[in-house]
Amino acid sequence: MSISSNYIFEVTSDPAAIKQSFINNSESFNLPNRNLASVTDYVNGELAINDSDICQRRSPTISIQGQVFYVVRDTSITLAEGDFTSDIVASCCTLTRDGYVKSPTFGLKNIPVSCYAFVYTKPDQRRKGVAAFMLNEVNRHMEREIPDGISVLYSDVGEYYSRFGFESRHVPLALLLVAAILQTPSVEGGKIITHMQGQFKDLFILDDRILVERLNSSLTEAPYKISVSLKPDSAIQELFASRSTWKYSKSKSINQALEDLIFGISVTDEATGQVLGFVTFSHYWNAKVMSVTRLFISPSAEKAGTAKTIFVQLVQNLAVLAEKLEFDTIKLWHSEIDETKHKAIWDWIDELPNSDINLANTSLSAINFHSGFKAKYDVEGPDVKWEMNGKWCWY
Ligand SMILES: CC(C)(COP(=O)(O)OP(=O)(O)OC[C@H]1O[C@@H](n2cnc3c(N)ncnc32)[C@H](O)[C@@H]1OP(=O)(O)O)[C@@H](O)C(=O)NCCC(=O)NCCS
Incomplete structure (x- = not known):
């Protein structure tokens, strides 16, 4: 034209x-x-x-x-x-x-x-x-x-x-019902730490290091010839958190102090302090949806066979936060959890009552x-x- x-x-x-x-x-x-x-x-x-x-x-x-x-x-x-x-x-x-x-x-x-x-x-x-x-x-x-x-x-x-x-x-997207997660038997894979604004740096430095190691050590599998990725960077989670906080400050519907807002949860090894997994998220206040911005499971948890435990512990703790805010749903992009490597996690999600997987993302x-x-x-x-x-x- x-x-x-x-x-x-x-x-x-x-x-x-x-x-x-x-x-x-x-x-x-x-x-x-x-x-x-x-x-x-x-x-x-x-x-x-x-x-x-x-x-x-x-x-x-x-x-x-x-x-x-x-x-x-x-x-x-x-x-x-x-x-x-x-x-x-x-x-x-x-x-x-x-x-x-x-x-x-x-x-x-x-x-x-x-x-x-x-x-x-x-x-x-x-x-x-x-x-x-x-x-x-x-x-x-x-x-x-x-x-x-x-x-x-x-x-x-x-x-x-x-x-x-x-x-x-x-x-595709998965939608996990907060109430259903709260009914699941609680698991423990390590110590829970919560992260507020300004507290994401170490998580994304680790995520970046693991991505670089993975890209360096593996060949891109066929039919692809090369791989691209954005660099994990805490600053993007700071942006999501700022936008969430700003919108929250304009919303009168929820009664929680701004300074109490949490945007990340990690599970660490009790003895070594090593991060075994983390989830970061932002809030859709009116839709009452917690949107996962990044979910990371460490290679050491994968090696130890505890990936599912770490995932479930993260999601259970996220559901507790969501419930406090009266949110109904956790939204997760499928790309956050490798579907071939972590079949047990996807089976766990699939079995959650009233939760949906493989939804078209608008x-x-x-x-x-x-x-x-x-x-x-x-x-x-x-x-x-x-x-x-x-x-x-x-x-
Ligand atoms: C999308 C948008 C930027 C297009 O602006 P525009 O100046 O009219 O664009 P163009 O004249 O170059 O192209 C028009 C074409 O855009 C496409 N288009 C516009 N809205 C669309 C929609 N919701 N879904 C699919 N295609 C759409 C159509 O092909 C349309 O042509 P048609 O109406 O004759 O079929 C404008 O409609 C807009 O501002 N929408 C609201 C904001 C928005 O949704 N932005 C996109 C965010 S990802």
């Missing part, structure tokens, strides 16, 4: 343009079920999140590290004096983070991974190719800035993004391999395995 020459694309760091983008997109992303008091609350919440470490992180080598904003302006709109933003008709942003690629030729390398988010066109401007114009421009920007990187996104609009090079990598994971990446590693999309494609990859 060709688009009128009235439209111009900008990469912007202008606070007024960024704010206007959130004001515009509040119509879609500040849904009533998110229980926010006003557009101002939503906008302030997202602006506060933009101040978080992972969004503000900069790199000496990659110009677009952190969160970057893009807008489309319609130059046919006449602006009143002092108004510099009413001509913004579409917007989106990207969060660029560190990732890995493992190939037989190059071994393990760091790569940048960009997550596209908040893609939005004003309702009166839709179906004219405005988002397509913007996304093609953002893609071009990506190709220039991180040619040998990859981009990911979670689509709420089905296969729309496939025309911009994004290939769906759907991950958000589709998708991945786009930049042209320099494909050329360097000599691959097409189907050749690439996306390791640990889960909730923690987006924001």
Whole structure:
């Protein structure tokens, strides 16, 4: 579709343009079920999140590290004096983070991974190719800035993004009923530690170390030729926790002190203090759903044959927290638990009354391999395995 020459694309760091983008997109992303008091609350919440470490992180080598904003302006709109933003008709942003690629030729390398988010066109401007114009421009920007990187996104609009090079990598969901978990016989695999904001660092350092060891020591299994993954990073869990806390502070429905909010649980070896497993999560306050952002079981627990015990202990403790908040459900991405390695865990979940597995996720994971990446590693999309494609990859 060709688009009128009235439209111009900008990469912007202008606070007024960024704010206007959130004001515009509040119509879609500040849904009533998110229980926010006003557009101002939503906008302030997202602006506060933009101040978080992972969004503000900069790199000496990659110009677009952190969160970057893009807008489309319609130059046919006449602006009143002092108004510099009413001509913004579409917007989106990207969060660029560190990732890995493992190939037989190059071994393990760091790569940048960009997550596209908040893609939005004003309702009166839709179906004219405005988002397509913007996304093609953002893609071009990506190709220039991180040619040998990859981009990911979670689509709420089905296969729309496939025309911009994004290939769906759907991950099903499991929904575990809190009440059912609380009925299961309690197990003990180690000591429980809870984690609040600012207390996730060691967990993700461990997760990262184990991922690197695994990628270094194993060959990517056929039919894939190479593997990619985002780098486990506590800063993304800090972002989820900030957003949860912000939304909670605007929600009057639950009676628990903000400073008591817990966003992670780990099980450690009583004697050595070694982490045997952990779960991190965020809250959907109105839906009463606890969403698992990352679930890790250590190789030592796997070796000792206690993986299921560690998992059940984590989930039982999470259910206790969920019950205190009057939440009904725990949402888990299938990718968090390897289905061939941990059949016993999946059997346990499957046997939980009224719990569901293999549910279609309404958000589709998708991945786009930049042209320099494909050329360097000599691959097409189907050749690439996306390791640990889960909730923690987006924001
Ligand atoms: C999705 C969106 C950004 C598209 O903007 P746009 O400027 O109209 O996009 P384009 O003109 O380039 O393309 C329009 C096409 O988008 C696709 N599309 C739009 N909404 C869709 C949906 N809910 N499901 C599947 N495809 C959708 C359709 O193919 C549509 O063409 P058609 O209506 O003629 O079939 C816009 O509809 C929007 O802002 N929606 C609300 C916010 C949102 O859901 N954003 C996506 C978050 S992942």
